[in-house]
Amino acid sequence: MPGCYTCVRECPVKAIRIREGQADVVFSRCIGCRNCVQVCGQYAKQVYDTTTLVDALLSGKDRVAAIIAPSFPAAFIDWPYQKVVGLFRKMGFDYVMEVAFGADLVSDRYQRLFEKDTNGHYIATSCPAIVNYVERYYPALVDALAPIVSP
Ligand code: SF4
Ligand code: SF4
Structure with a gap:
C-alpha cells in the first residue's frame, strides 16, 4: 500500500528500504525474524513457499523426514492430532519426528x-x-x- 511503511518502521534492523514506491528487503541486513510478514496488513510479504521442493523430495529416491513443531495440533485443526503422524507417512515421509525431540537432545x-x-x-x-x-x-x-x- 503506497505510503504505508509499517514494515520499514517495524523492522528491528532497518533492513527494508523503499525503492520505486515498494518496500524492498535488503537481504544483506535481514536477520530473517519474519516480523515484516506479521505486521503487513496487506499480506504483501509472504513466507517463501517450499512446497514444490518438498514434492520433489517426496518423489525422489532418498528417504525423507518430516520434523514437526509441537504446535502441530493447532496447525492441522482439520485432522485429529492422533492421526497426523499417519497422514505424514501416507504423504510419503519415511520418518516423522517432533522438534521437541530435538529440544530434548x-x-x-x-x-x-x-x-x-x-x-x-x-x-x-x-x-x-x-x-x-x-x-x-x-x-x-x-x-x-x-x-x-x-x-
Ligand atoms: S509491504 Fe506491507 S507493511 Fe510494508 S509498506 Fe507495503 S503494505 Fe506496508
Ligand atoms: S525478516 Fe525481520 S529483519 Fe528481515 S526484513 Fe523482515 S523484519 Fe526486517
Missing part, C-alpha cells in the same frame, strides 16, 4: 556445556534470527554463541 548438550564450563556465559543458539543478529551486528559476540545447534 539440545537441552542435554546445554547441560553438558555448563557442567564443563561452570562460569560460562552463552547466548543460546536455538533461534536462527538471534544467531543472524549476532553474526551481522555484533560480530565481537560470536564467540559467546553457544556451540550447539538449534533443535
Whole structure:
C-alpha cells in the first residue's frame, strides 16, 4: 500500500528500504525474524513457499523426514492430532519426528556445556534470527554463541 511503511518502521534492523514506491528487503541486513510478514496488513510479504521442493523430495529416491513443531495440533485443526503422524507417512515421509525431540537432545548438550564450563556465559543458539543478529551486528559476540545447534 503506497505510503504505508509499517514494515520499514517495524523492522528491528532497518533492513527494508523503499525503492520505486515498494518496500524492498535488503537481504544483506535481514536477520530473517519474519516480523515484516506479521505486521503487513496487506499480506504483501509472504513466507517463501517450499512446497514444490518438498514434492520433489517426496518423489525422489532418498528417504525423507518430516520434523514437526509441537504446535502441530493447532496447525492441522482439520485432522485429529492422533492421526497426523499417519497422514505424514501416507504423504510419503519415511520418518516423522517432533522438534521437541530435538529440544530434548539440545537441552542435554546445554547441560553438558555448563557442567564443563561452570562460569560460562552463552547466548543460546536455538533461534536462527538471534544467531543472524549476532553474526551481522555484533560480530565481537560470536564467540559467546553457544556451540550447539538449534533443535
Ligand atoms: S509491504 Fe506491507 S507493511 Fe510494508 S509498506 Fe507495503 S503494505 Fe506496508
Ligand atoms: S525478516 Fe525481520 S529483519 Fe528481515 S526484513 Fe523482515 S523484519 Fe526486517
